[in-house]
Amino acid sequence: MVLADAHRLPTPWLRRCETEAVRSHDYGRDVLSGGKRRTVPExxxxxGLVVEDPVSGFCGAVVRFEHGQVVLEDRHGRHRLFPLRPAAFLLDGRPVTLVRPAPAATRPAPSRSASGSVRVEGLRARTARDSRIWVEGLHDAELVERVWGHDLRVEGVVVEPLDGVDVLAQRVxxxxxxxxRRLGVLVDHLVPGSKESRLVAAVRDExxxxxxxxxxDVWQAVKPSSVGIAAWPEVPRGVPWKEGVCAVLGWGEPHEGWRRVLAGVRGFRDLETPLIGAVERLIDFVTEPPASG
Structure with missing residues (x-):
């Protein structure tokens, strides 16, 4: 098992650390040369158009053109530069020739998902992977769906409530x-010396x-300003946290309070950094291709 630091910063997917595009490998033999010539659509x-370079396996969305070539951005924010050669890309698994769009007076920037990634237009969810992401409860699952739902459908990742970390070792x-067939697990209150950290330590699986x-509670991972309060209230020991918060804020029952919290989340900017980083590391982990050999 790998236990990640709960306080690490978000992954490069949101930080966009690498901004300089690098040149891709040469493609080698022209796929249209030799044999019967076939028509490849332009x-x-x-x-925002998502294509794949079949030589390098790099898959990304079109972001701009440089020196007559196209720059693609993958889900981690990495940029690569590719020549606009005939039949050089795959779109939905079929060869295509990319061409510059017709000039327009104003061209909108690529639309972004709630997580900050480039939105894949016309997305059809891929078949679910065997790997899963588990979260502690229904509220955690709904919050993850709210912000990362688009990315999870692109990657074919299913998020399931665990109903408490007490059963983690048994469920694994x-x-x-x-x-x-990997598991990524998101745990609330994962700090040194906590009950949660002791339960997690019992799981040893690479x-x-x-x-x-x-x-x-995951409610606290939502910025107070996003739900219209100055700060999350302090709840006395022995009082269930959600009930205590709702009582102080006059939010009624916890299910009513949760509706307020979820309604205040429009994207990743409404969340605290530790939660963003934790979820993105899980997505990266469960979507990493198995090691060959």
Whole structure:
């Protein structure tokens, strides 16, 4: 098992650390040369169009053109520069020739998902992977869906509530991990010395990654300003946290309070950094291709 630091900063997917495009490998033999010549459609390289370079396996969205070539951005924010050669890309698994779009007076920037990634237009969810992401409860699952739902559908990742970390070791054993069948687990209040940290330590599996945040409840991972309050209230020991918060704020029952919290989340900017980093590390972990050999 890998236990990730709950206080690490977000992954490069949001930080966009690498801004300089690098040149891709040469493509080698022209796929249209030799044998019977077939017609390959031309497709306008509109911003946000997702294509794949079959030589390098790099898959990304069109972001701009440089020196007569196209720049693609993958889900981690990495940029690569590719020549606009005939039949040089795959679109939905079929060869296409990318061409510059017709000039326009104003061209909108690529639309972004709630997580900050380039939105894939016309998305059809891919078949679900065997790997899973587990979260502690229904509220955690709904919050992850709210911000990362688009990315999860692109990657074919299913998020499931665990109903408490107390059963984690048992559930991992029942799941049966392995290469291509990984588990990412998001844990609330994952801090040194906590009950959660002790339960997590009992899981030792290289195909399981546990990340977490320091907050007592996932509600606290939503910025107070996003839900119209100055700060999350202090709740006395012995009082259930959600009930205590709702009582102080006059939000009624916890299910009513949760509606307020979820309605205040429009994207990743409404969340605290520890939660953002924790979720993105889990997505990266469960979508990493199995090691070859």
């Amino acid at each position: 497709v306008a390289a509109e911003p 054993a029942e799941f049966g991990t392995g290469p291509g 195909n399981v990654l546990v990340t977490g945040h320091p907050y007592v």
